[in-house]
Amino acid sequence: MARITLSKLRHSYFPVPYKEEHWALKQLDLEWEDGGAYALLGPSGCGKTTLLNIISGLLVPTEGQILFDGKDVSHLPPEKRQIAQVFQFPVVYDTMTVRDNLAFPLRNRRVPEAEIAERVREIAEMTDLTPTLGNRASHLTADGKQKISLGRGLVRTDVNAILFDEPLTVIDPHLKFRLRAKLKELQQRIALTMIYVTHDQTEALTFADRVVVMNMGEVVQIGTPSDLFDRPHHTFVGHFIGSPGMNVLPCAIDNGKAVVAGHVIETANRISKDAALTEVGVRPEFVSLASQGLEARIVRVSDAGRFRIVSTECAAGPVKLLAGDDIEIPADGARLRFDPANTRIYADGWLAGSEADR
Amino acid sequence: MNKTVNQKGWLFVAPVVLLVAFNALIPLMTVVNYSVQETFGDNLFFWAGLRWFVDILASPRFHDSLVRQLIFTFSILLIEVPLGVAVALAMPRKGIGVSVCLVFMAMPLLIPWNVVGSMWNIFALPDIGFLGWALNAIGIDYNFTQDPVDAWFTLIFMDVWHWTSLVVLLAYAGLVAIPDDYYQAAKIDGARPWAVFRYIQLPKMRRVLTIAVLLRFMDSFNIYTEPFVLTGGGPGNSTTLLSIDLVKIALGQFDLGPAAAMSLIYFLVILLSSWIFYTLMMRGEES
Numbered sequence: 001m002a003r004i005t006l007s008k009l010r011h012s013y014f015p016v017p018y019k020e021e022h023w024a025l026k027q028l029d030l031e032w033e034d035g036g037a038y039a040l041l042g043p044s045g046c047g048k049t050t051l052l053n054i055i056s057g058l059l060v061p062t063e064g065q066i067l068f069d070g071k072d073v074s075h076l077p078p079e080k081r082q083i084a085q086v087f088q089f090p091v092v093y094d095t096m097t098v099r100d101n102l103a104f105p106l107r108n109r110r111v112p113e114a115e116i117a118e119r120v121r122e123i124a125e126m127t128d129l130t131p132t133l134g135n136r137a138s139h140l141t142a143d144g145k146q147k148i149s150l151g152r153g154l155v156r157t158d159v160n161a162i163l164f165d166e167p168l169t170v171i172d173p174h175l176k177f178r179l180r181a182k183l184k185e186l187q188q189r190i191a192l193t194m195i196y197v198t199h200d201q202t203e204a205l206t207f208a209d210r211v212v213v214m215n216m217g218e219v220v221q222i223g224t225p226s227d228l229f230d231r232p233h234h235t236f237v238g239h240f241i242g243s244p245g246m247n248v249l250p251c252a253i254d255n256g257k258a259v260v261a262g263h264v265i266e267t268a269n270r271i272s273k274d275a276a277l278t279e280v281g282v283r284p285e286f287v288s289l290a291s292q293g294l295e296a297r298i299v300r301v302s303d304a305g306r307f308r309i310v311s312t313e314c315a316a317g318p319v320k321l322l323a324g325d326d327i328e329i330p331a332d333g334a335r336l337r338f339d340p341a342n343t344r345i346y347a348d349g350w351l352a353g354s355e356a357d358r
Numbered sequence: 359m360n361k362t363v364n365q366k367g368w369l370f371v372a373p374v375v376l377l378v379a380f381n382a383l384i385p386l387m388t389v390v391n392y393s394v395q396e397t398f399g400d401n402l403f404f405w406a407g408l409r410w411f412v413d414i415l416a417s418p419r420f421h422d423s424l425v426r427q428l429i430f431t432f433s434i435l436l437i438e439v440p441l442g443v444a445v446a447l448a449m450p451r452k453g454i455g456v457s458v459c460l461v462f463m464a465m466p467l468l469i470p471w472n473v474v475g476s477m478w479n480i481f482a483l484p485d486i487g488f489l490g491w492a493l494n495a496i497g498i499d500y501n502f503t504q505d506p507v508d509a510w511f512t513l514i515f516m517d518v519w520h521w522t523s524l525v526v527l528l529a530y531a532g533l534v535a536i537p538d539d540y541y542q543a544a545k546i547d548g549a550r551p552w553a554v555f556r557y558i559q560l561p562k563m564r565r566v567l568t569i570a571v572l573l574r575f576m577d578s579f580n581i582y583t584e585p586f587v588l589t590g591g592g593p594g595n596s597t598t599l600l601s602i603d604l605v606k607i608a609l610g611q612f613d614l615g616p617a618a619a620m621s622l623i624y625f626l627v628i629l630l631s632s633w634i635f636y637t638l639m640m641r642g643e644e645s
Contacts, residue, residue, distance in 0.1 A: 053542075054597075056546065058545065077545070079545060079546065084546060085542070087542065089537055089539050091540050091543035093555060093557045094561045094562075095570040096557065104549070104553075105546075105547040105548055108547055108548035108549050108550065109548055152543075159482065166411075321558045330638045
């Protein structure tokens with residue numbers, strides 16, 4: 001068990017990076033608390049797998065340090081770091097039984113056989129693999145194999161953290177839910193640091209206590225699921241989290257207030273500095289139809305079950321809002337009201353003013 | 359969807375059936391025909407029944423050739439398969455080295471078989487060939503045209519040179535198909551190189567190695583051109599493998615009946631052995 005610190009970390013796959021685009025991972029300082037459940041969330045190619053492989057030691061970072069409990073491990077190989085990793089495609093040793101698969105990491109570390117048997121029994125029980133212990137690992141289903149991968153990490157007593165690299169990608173949808181619940185349950189039971197990489201917001205938000213959102217090789221926000229939803233620090237987070245994502249409209253600034261298509265929009269924050277691009281962000285949950293406000297044309301109404309998603313078009317761009325079944329939607333023109341407490345100004349993508357503490 | 363039942367399919371298959379009939383079935387049946395008859399000049403044929411089969415199966419000459427054939431085949435399998443795997447493991451996985459290695463590996467396979475035989479014949483000649491001359495120069499008494507052991511050494515060396523590449527290419531294809539995740543997981547599990555080979559690489563290469571062993575088995579059992587050009591079956595009969603013996607009987611002595619019977623026995627031996635090989639190697643897959 002350890003606290004993991006990343007200090008001034010940068011990584012590039014180019015031998016001699018000299019341009020900003022060459023960095024797969026831009027400079028990064030991060031602290032992972034011992035026993036926390038983290039999710040690394042971001043679109044494909046944002047650098048999350050790179051970051052994970054740096055933590056596990058499969059990659060050596062171009063610059064910066066990784067500290068486990070304050071001890072520099074940046075140049076230690078994976079087997080010396082006491083890290084377990086579960087990969088996207090389940091890795092099992094085909095010719096071995098499930099039991100031998102689970103015992104493999106311990107045998108490699110020359111743990112006494114009696115102790116191995118005890119650990120394997122315990123972990124098999126935890127991961128529901130007991131009935132299949134004697135079977136050949138290659139005969140299991142994908143989720144069974146993924147459990148073996150996980151079990152090989154859990155079986156070791158020296159593990160500092162378990163890293164998951166999109167572990168549910170190849171699992172059938174109906175089993176995904178079960179395996180995810182299992183992971184969460186195990187995390188709470190054994191209080192092991194777990195870092196879970198995914199591009200699926202549902203997976204990230206249901207698994208993690210804290211979510212690290214990445215985009216283009218850079219961490220854009222770290223927070224609890226509700227932080228990310230309520231106070232996105234970047235328009236990317238607003239877009240990426242929530243379905244449908246946050247509405248972002250370009251705005252003019254007058255006296256520190258946002259002006260969209262001639263309407264002054266009341267917001268939770270003020271802008272103090274100049275920016276090349278200023279935008280107003282508001283989630284569809286906080287937009288309502290009103291008797292006055294921003295003029296908009298209703299483009300489409302789609303039923304999402306408990307509510308309807310109303311797509312409108314105002315002078316500054318498209319705005320989506322959620323409407324309950326009881327609300328009457330006008331056929332032609334409508335006026336939109338943004339909830340001031342949940343409407344924010346963004347400067348060059350980032351949350352403006354003092355509310356942001358980055 | 360309803361499937362229409364009609365006989366049109368036969369039309370599409372017919373060309374292949376005809377082709378196979380002309381290049382395989384009809385010649386094979388001709389051989390069967392010869393094998394049960396005695397032939398004389400002027401196209402005289404007499405029914406011989408199973409006599410040739412009984413004769414061949416009882417003849418020491420056939421036994422000796424078969425034993426030589428088995429020794430040859432198993433020797434080259436024992437050398438070529440481990441060597442091929444070892445070379446494949448040592449080959450680079452990316453960069454310019456990959457193409458260079460692949461081209462070098464493919465080269466021996468592209469050389470016509472009789473050229474391989476001639477090359478090695480000249481290469482190994484004790485007086486003018488580089489190999490023969492060099493061996494003698496360092497004090498080893500080597501003459502493959504007179505000494506059976508030297509002839510065998512040269513024969514096996516030639517086959518290893520010619521065909522190990524095939525095993526290398528197949529094994530390499532198997533190796534590069536293993537996803538990186540496996541190697542990374544093994545690293546994290548603390549597996550040493552031997553364990554990685556034993557539990558990841560070897561099991562993942564199983565299928566391609568089965569094919570490699572089967573191909574090398576069948577091809578080496580059928581081998582004719584290279585030993586014929588290299589040693590002609592000599593000195594004496596020491597390197598007379600089955601196919602060389604067969605040609606001696608059929609074309610040297612023009613004993614078509616016994617030669618035909620021997621061909622069929624030869625054919626059945628290969629078929630049976632390949633089947634046994636395949637069954638044994640595939641059994642692990644299902645259990």
